[in-house]
Amino acid sequence: MSSREKAQVLDETGLDRALTRIAHEIVEQAGGGQDIALVGVKTRGVTLAERIGAKIAAIEGTEPSVGALDITLYRDDLGLKAEQPVVRSTEITFPIKGRTVVLVDDVLFTGRTIRAAMDALMDLGRPHVIRLAVLVDRGHRELPIRPDYVGKNLPTSRRETVAVLLREHDGVDRVVIQEE
Amino acid sequence: MSWKRKDLLGMQDLDAAEIIGVLDTAASMKEIAAREIKKVPTLRGKTMVNLFYESSTRTRTSFEIAGKWLSADVINFSASGSSAEKGESLLDTARNIEAMSPDVVVVRHRAAGAPALLARHLRCGVINAGDGAHEHPTQALLDLMTIREKKGHLEGLNVTIVGDITHSRVARSDIHGMRKMGITVTVAGPPTLIPAQCQELGVKVSHRLEEAIAHADVIMMLRLQHERMQGGFIPSLREYSRVWGLSLAKLEHCRPDVLIMHPGPVNRGVELAPEVADSAYSVILDQVSNGVAVRMAVLYLLAGSKSA
Amino acid sequence: MNLLIKGGRVVDPTAGIDAVQDVWIADGRIHKVGRGLKAAAGTETVDAAGKAVCPGFIDMHVHLREPGFEYKETIASGTRAAAAGGFTAVACMANTFPVNDNRAVTDYILARARVEGVVRVYPIGAVTRNLEGRQLAELAEQAEGGCVAFSDDGKCVMNAELYRRAMEYALPFGVPVISHAEDCDLGHGGAMHEGFVSTELGLSGQPGASEDVMVARDIILAELTGAHLHIAHISTAGAVRLVRDAKARGVRVTAEVTPHHLLLTDEVVRSYDSNCKMVPPLRGKRDVEACLEALVDGTIDCVATDHAPHALSEKEGEFAEAANGIVGLETAVPLLLDRLVRPGVLDLPTLVTRLSAAPARLLNLPGGSLAPGAAADITILDLERTWTVEPAGFRSRGRNTPFAGFTGAGAPWMTLVGGVRVPS
Numbered sequence: 001m002s003s004r005e006k007a008q009v010l011d012e013t014g015l016d017r018a019l020t021r022i023a024h025e026i027v028e029q030a031g032g033g034q035d036i037a038l039v040g041v042k043t044r045g046v047t048l049a050e051r052i053g054a055k056i057a058a059i060e061g062t063e064p065s066v067g068a069l070d071i072t073l074y075r076d077d078l079g080l081k082a083e084q085p086v087v088r089s090t091e092i093t094f095p096i097k098g099r100t101v102v103l104v105d106d107v108l109f110t111g112r113t114i115r116a117a118m119d120a121l122m123d124l125g126r127p128h129v130i131r132l133a134v135l136v137d138r139g140h141r142e143l144p145i146r147p148d149y150v151g152k153n154l155p156t157s158r159r160e161t162v163a164v165l166l167r168e169h170d171g172v173d174r175v176v177i178q179e180e
Numbered sequence: 181m182s183w184k185r186k187d188l189l190g191m192q193d194l195d196a197a198e199i200i201g202v203l204d205t206a207a208s209m210k211e212i213a214a215r216e217i218k219k220v221p222t223l224r225g226k227t228m229v230n231l232f233y234e235s236s237t238r239t240r241t242s243f244e245i246a247g248k249w250l251s252a253d254v255i256n257f258s259a260s261g262s263s264a265e266k267g268e269s270l271l272d273t274a275r276n277i278e279a280m281s282p283d284v285v286v287v288r289h290r291a292a293g294a295p296a297l298l299a300r301h302l303r304c305g306v307i308n309a310g311d312g313a314h315e316h317p318t319q320a321l322l323d324l325m326t327i328r329e330k331k332g333h334l335e336g337l338n339v340t341i342v343g344d345i346t347h348s349r350v351a352r353s354d355i356h357g358m359r360k361m362g363i364t365v366t367v368a369g370p371p372t373l374i375p376a377q378c379q380e381l382g383v384k385v386s387h388r389l390e391e392a393i394a395h396a397d398v399i400m401m402l403r404l405q406h407e408r409m410q411g412g413f414i415p416s417l418r419e420y421s422r423v424w425g426l427s428l429a430k431l432e433h434c435r436p437d438v439l440i441m442h443p444g445p446v447n448r449g450v451e452l453a454p455e456v457a458d459s460a461y462s463v464i465l466d467q468v469s470n471g472v473a474v475r476m477a478v479l480y481l482l483a484g485s486k487s488a
Numbered sequence: 489m490n491l492l493i494k495g496g497r498v499v500d501p502t503a504g505i506d507a508v509q510d511v512w513i514a515d516g517r518i519h520k521v522g523r524g525l526k527a528a529a530g531t532e533t534v535d536a537a538g539k540a541v542c543p544g545f546i547d548m549h550v551h552l553r554e555p556g557f558e559y560k561e562t563i564a565s566g567t568r569a570a571a572a573g574g575f576t577a578v579a580c581m582a583n584t585f586p587v588n589d590n591r592a593v594t595d596y597i598l599a600r601a602r603v604e605g606v607v608r609v610y611p612i613g614a615v616t617r618n619l620e621g622r623q624l625a626e627l628a629e630q631a632e633g634g635c636v637a638f639s640d641d642g643k644c645v646m647n648a649e650l651y652r653r654a655m656e657y658a659l660p661f662g663v664p665v666i667s668h669a670e671d672c673d674l675g676h677g678g679a680m681h682e683g684f685v686s687t688e689l690g691l692s693g694q695p696g697a698s699e700d701v702m703v704a705r706d707i708i709l710a711e712l713t714g715a716h717l718h719i720a721h722i723s724t725a726g727a728v729r730l731v732r733d734a735k736a737r738g739v740r741v742t743a744e745v746t747p748h749h750l751l752l753t754d755e756v757v758r759s760y761d762s763n764c765k766m767v768p769p770l771r772g773k774r775d776v777e778a779c780l781e782a783l784v785d786g787t788i789d790c791v792a793t794d795h796a797p798h799a800l801s802e803k804e805g806e807f808a809e810a811a812n813g814i815v816g817l818e819t820a821v822p823l824l825l826d827r828l829v830r831p832g833v834l835d836l837p838t839l840v841t842r843l844s845a846a847p848a849r850l851l852n853l854p855g856g857s858l859a860p861g862a863a864a865d866i867t868i869l870d871l872e873r874t875w876t877v878e879p880a881g882f883r884s885r886g887r888n889t890p891f892a893g894f895t896g897a898g899a900p901w902m903t904l905v906g907g908v909r910v911p912s
Contacts, residue, residue, distance in 0.1 A: 070208065073209075073220040073221070073222040073250075073480075074220065074221060074222070078222060079226075083182045083183065083184065084183060084480060084481050086201075086204075086205070087204075087205045087208045087209060087477075087480065088208050089207065089208035089210075089211060090208075090211060091211075119221070120220075123215065123217050123219065123220065124215060124216075124217075125216070370628075370656075370657050370660075371656040371657060371659045371660065371713075372653045372656045372657045387659070387660035388660065409623060410623070411649075411653070412623065412624055412647075412649060412650040412653035412654070413624075413653055413657075414624065414657070415617070415623065415624035415625055415626040415627060415628075415657075416626055418626070419626040419627075419628050419629055422628075422629070423628045
């Protein structure tokens with residue numbers, strides 16, 4: 001599948017501002033920096049969660065807990081593919097029970113990933129509340145899932161894809177729309 | 181790595197990339213054992229049949245736990261108390277089971293080649309849980325996982341396997357698997373328990389225990405069956421344990437960071453002195469927990485995907 | 489112990505010496521061999537002029553009968569007989585009572601030998617438990633305890649699978665497996681060699697084939713396993729041919745022959761004298777000729793007596809009922825000197841090799857040469873001394889010999905172990 005870049009929707013500065021705003025919104029709703037748990041959905045969600053966590057630490061002076069969640073075992077499309085997707089490990093070293101957990105992912109699309117993430121999280125404990133932070137919401141939901149914090153709302157067509165490129169993985173920070 | 185095989189019959193079939201794929205998947209799945217709710221929905225709705233013609237509580241239980249933690253439906257079929265006793269052939273039994281639409285069959289049989297026969301005739305995937313003296317691939321995979329966990333890498337290590345190599349499927353699977361991962365393997369035992377032309381498997385052969393384990397990073401001790409005395413392979417358990425058993429005294433001449441492994445069950449006092457089995461060198465219990473993780477990984481890779 | 493042996497004909501084939509030389513012994517070891525040696529003042533001198541000074545002879549097939557059958561022989565009497573016969577070392581078989589199939593019995597034999605033995609004693613361990621041919625004896629422990637070989641001698645290990653396993657298991661210890669090659673079924677009930685004599689005498693016979701069949705099998709097993717196989721008391725032309733062919737193929741097989749199988753045929757059994765009864769039995773003329781030829785050309789590596797003492801009561805009586813076996817320690821060297829060396833069938837250096845260097849090499853024993861540094865185990869022969877075989881004068885408790893009354897010339901004159909004369 002070769003994809004052609006159609007447009008850049010966020011550059012490095014824009015991406016950073018979006019994360020800063022999300023960090024402030026999380027802190028505001030939680031009434032402070034303490035006791036926040038950020039859980040990033042692998043793989044790029046984890047990076048974003050770490051960056052938001054760093055920003056919260058800069059704002060409030062307290063470091064939130066940051067964990068990584070692999071949702072492969074909870075996907076609803078296993079058995080529909082010829083090959084099994086690669087399983088990565090889940091690293092959540094803090095207790096979930098009674099916490100306010102903010103799930104972090106890069107792109108919110110059909111909502112199935114977040115559905116799987118919630119099931120995975122529940123198997124690890126019973127959180128007090130789960131919220132959702134995404135960098136980009138591109139619409140086309142197939143399940144009743146809505147984000148609490150959004151970096152950018154981006155209407156797209158189904159033929160398009162949204163790629164979030166991050167320095168840690170791709171050497172550069174930008175968000176682009178691609179067409180197949 | 182993409183796993184494309186219908187069956188897991190032996191380590192001899194796998195390449196290094198596939199082995200690493202299984203080990204990585206198993207490592208990721210290991211944390212499920214530490215959870216309060218040991219369940220993931222991955223194989224929900226899949227049916228797994230344990231077809232065990234040789235009694236084996238340990239391996240069968242390990243597979244059963246692995247399947248259940250992945251939410252599969254596990255059916256245990258042991259040869260005793262079944263139609264096998266009434267003289268039903270292996271294939272007929274398997275076809276009858278297949279008529280009930282399992283997604284994966286795990287088989288242990290005393291005849292080498294039995295899983296291969298089943299794999300040819302069954303639509304679903306077949307996992308070899310031990311066929312005669314031929315192969316026991318999930319054992320080798322959990323051994324490799326344990327070694328990698330403790331040593332951080334596999335390539336360049338020295339592993340010595342001690343005991344009845346001739347009758348051991350664990351030895352053969354370990355030899356194939358370890359060599360593919362760049363491990364140097366030495367087998368050691370009395371000449372009567374080393375099979376013909378063993379060195380052609382790519383291993384060093386030694387008939388002196390002390391020399392064979394002096395530089396080993398890992399010592400794998402095999403279980404000695406009591407019947408070997410009758411076959412003229414060894415004079416007595418007593419002499420075997422004196423010459424080939426591992427004692428703390430013998431370990432003093434080994435590397436201080438050597439690992440002691442054993443596929444179980446251990447004959448305390450024969451191949452391992454009790455103090456050695458319980459010592460800090462021993463990673464036997466890690467092997468058992470890794471066994472569940474490895475079997476979860478194998479079930480995930482074989483049973484989870486769309487059937488071919 | 490310091491000693492100077494002067495003027496004897498030193499026959500040391502390993503060192504390539506066959507000349508009149510002196511041998512200087514210091515502290516029980518060979519110090520120097522050469523002409524006109526002058527030892528330190530006060531050293532005792534032995535005048536060996538006219539004698540042959542040889543490396544100590546080793547008999548690798550002896551039944552010392554202790555523990556368990558002390559009424560036939562003891563380590564004390566057996567080693568005295570050995571010394572009288574010119575032997576400085578013997579290897580003793582495992583068919584004692586209890587059988588030497590475990591370390592405890594080996595330790596016992598060695599302990600007794602240290603106290604009671606006058607020559608060196610090397611135990612041979614059993615291959616199978618209690619010589620029953622069903623389960624391996626504890627070979628690793630036995631090797632560790634000092635057994636120089638493994639053998640079920642007296643019996644044949646009939647189970648080929650078990651014998652194969654024994655050869656394999658023994659391989660790392662570097663000791664040979666010695667075969668008493670006799671198919672129990674083929675040879676069953678035979679009191680003598682099957683041939684014209686047995687037909688005339690009306691005695692059931694044991695065909696040479698019962699030995700050949702097992703020699704062939706054992707050679708094949710040795711080839712399969714890479715073991716060192718040694719054929720005990722070889723006696724047939726067929727077995728000799730098998731060994732010769734196997735050696736040519738590179739199989740690690742060696743063989744020994746007894747003096748009686750070189751000198752007597754089944755003709756002597758006509759007397760029904762059970763002193764002529766042993767296993768393997770005395771064979772036919774062609775067999776004896778084949779053995780002699782093989783001893784000369786080296787196909788047969790050494791001479792060993794199979795010294796098998798029995799009580800008088802066990803040998804008296806009907807031929808078919810009598811116990812098998814004859815003594816040999818005190819008659820071997822005199823007979824070989826008179827019947828083989830004197831007429832020129834075998835030269836003295838070759839005989840010396842067959843009696844010292846060869847058994848030492850086969851069993852990995854020290855000995856077999858007079859090299860400086862070696863223990864001073866020495867056999868001195870008087871090639872002119874005349875003798876008559878008188879069983880009543882034997883040091884051995886056994887009197888069972890077919891050679892009673894034989895006369896000849898050439899006999900052992902002095903036997904030294906560690907430089908010390910062994911009185912006999």
